[in-house]
Amino acid sequence: MKMFQRLREVFKSMKHGKPTKKYCPRCGSPKLKLSSSLDFWLTPAKYVCQECGYKGPLTMELEEEST
Numbered sequence: 609m610k611m612f613q614r615l616r617e618v619f620k621s622m623k624h625g626k627p628t629k630k631y632c633p634r635c636g637s638p639k640l641k642l643s644s645s646l647d648f649w650l651t652p653a654k655y656v657c658q659e660c661g662y663k664g665p666l667t668m669e670l671e672e673e674s675t
């Protein structure tokens with residue numbers, strides 16, 4: 609049943625597109641806010657961690673475990 613296996617692959621990739629949670633790369637806190645600075649048109653979106661004060665475009669993205 610090759611067809612069936614293909615279908616399963618498709619479902620896998622669809623699942624991959626679901627929204628993920630973002631975490632601070634420094635302290636791992638989920639309390640990230642998108643910064644709304646005035647120069648947002650100069651630089652890519654920045655995230656601000658409310659826990660440790662981290663500011664930057666990088667976040668850790670983790671899928672929620674479904675166990």
Ligand SMILES: [Zn+2]
Pocket residue numbers: 632633634635636637657658659660661662
């Ligand atoms: Zn942090």
